Amino acid sequence: MMSSRLLSVLAAAAVGTGALFGVAQADDKSIIVQSTTSTANSGLYDHLLPIFKEKTGITVNVVAVGTGQAIKNAQNCDGDVLLVHAKASEEKFVAEGYGGPRTDLMYNDFIIVGPPSDPAGVAGTSDAAAAMKKIAGANSLFASRGDDSGTHKKEKALWKAAGVDTAAGSGKWYRETGSGMGATLNAGIGMGAYVLTDRATWISFKNKGDYKIAVEGDKSLFNQYGVILVNKEKCPSVKADLGQSFVDWLLSGEGQKAIASFKLDEQQLFFPNAPTS
C-alpha cells in the first residue's frame, strides 16, 4: 500500500510535468536567442524582452553562454538569433552561410580591474597594451576567461598587441579559469589578480570586494555587439519570421531607445549604434 501511495505521488509529478511540456511546446510564438553572459547577467534582457513581448506577443528565450559556444550552438541550428560580441568570428559565421546579414547593434567598452595595491602600477592609465605589458613584466597575477568567449578573444588580441606570450606564464602569473565572466571575476578577485571585463558585467557585479577599475578609455577596448538571424536554408527549424521581427525591433528606433534607457546605478550600460536606414 505504501508503494501504491508513493507511485501515485510520482505519477502526479509525471502528469504535472507532462502538462508542463505541453505548455512549453504549444507556445509556438517563441524564439531562442544564443547570446553572451555579459548581456544576460547585467539584466539587459529582463529590461528589453517584456517590452518586445507586449508589442508582438513573441516570447524570447535567451541562452547565455560565451560567444564561442553561442556561435557553435547556432551553427548546430540550436537558436534562431545570434547576439554576440566578436566581430571577426561573427563575420566568419556569416561568410560560411550560417546566417546573416550581421548588423551592428550596440557597444560599450572593456576595462581592466585590479586590486587596490596595484602591484603592476597600472592604475589610472589608459593604454591597454602598455598596461598588459607591465602586468606581464611584473609577473602580477592576471585571471583570463580562457574560454574562447568574446572577452577572451579581445584579451588575446590585446596580449598580441602588447607582444606578450602568455603561454609561458600559464599556471604561474597567467591564470586561465575557463569559465564565464562572473566566475572569472570571483576567482580573480579571490586571488588578487587583474581581470579584463566588459563594463556592463562590472557595474552589475555584486562581489567587487575592494577592486577598482585600473585601466579604461583606450580605443582598443571598444566592445561592439552584433546581431544575426540564423539562416533558414541551413537550418530549416529556424523560425525566420519571428526571429526577423526581433532583429528588426532591436535595430528600430524603438528598440535602440529601449537599449539606451537600460540603466543601473544611474549608469547607461549599452550604447545603441545600429546603422540608421
Next chain:
Amino acid sequence: MRAKSIVFRLLDLHLPAFRKFCIFTPETEQGLCILHDFAESFRLAFALVVSGDRDLYEIILLSVQVSLTALLASCIIGFALGTLVALTRFPGRGLVIVLFNTFMGLPPVVVGLLVYLTLSRAGPLGTLGLLYTPAAMVIAQTILITPIIAALSRQIVEDLFGEYDELFRSLSVPVHQAMAAVLWDARYSLITVALAGFGRAIAEVGAVMIVGGNIDHLTRVMTTAIALETSKGDLALALALGIVLLAISMAVNAAALSLSSTAARQAYA
C-alpha cells in the same frame, strides 16, 4: 532573478546585529564578514520563501518536477535491470555489474554533453526539437541516475535473493514472479535507493545547464539559478537559494520516511 527587489523591500536588514562576526582589516571597511554572509543568507532564504515570490516558486516547482519525473523513469528502468541481473546468470554478468557500478560516477557535464549532441538540431534526434526544454533535462537526469538505481538495487536484491533461492527453485517459480516477490520484500531498502537517486538528480547542475540552457521561465531550476547568481557575484542570494534547495530535499526525504514508516506500522499492526 527578479525576486531580488522584492526581497530587499521585505528585509529590514538589521545588519549591525551581525557585524560583530566581522573581522575588520585596517585598510578596508569591508573586512572579513564570512559569518555575517552566512547569517544574511539564512535571512534571505527565509525571506525568499515567505515572500511567496512567483519566480522562485516556479523554479522550485520545475526542479522538483524534472527530478521526480527522472526518478520515476529511472526507478522503472533501474529496478527492472538491477533485479534481472541479480536473479539471472549469464556470460558477461560480471562486466555488466562493473559497468553499472562505474556509471554511478558518470560526470553530469559529460551526460549533458552527450544529450546535447543527441538532441541538438544537428544531432540524430534533432527533429524532435527537445533541446532547451524540461524534457531534455529529464532525459539527462534519467541517464545520470539510472545506473545508481540499477547498481544499488542489484546488490540489495541479490543479498535478499540468497535467502529465497532454494525455496523458489524447489517451487519452480518463474523469473518474473520471483522478481516481483523480491522487489516487494526489498521495498524499504529500495526507497533509500530511490532517495539516493533523487538527491543526485536535484543537486546536479552540469547536465541541466547544458541541455536546458538555464532559460528564465522555461528551464531555470534551483541549481542553475544558484550558478547564475554566483556568476553575478551575488553570493548571499546564491547561498540563500542553496539553503532553500536543501530544505526541499529535506522535505522530500521526510515525506518518504513518513510514508514508509506509516506503511511499516500498518503492515505489522
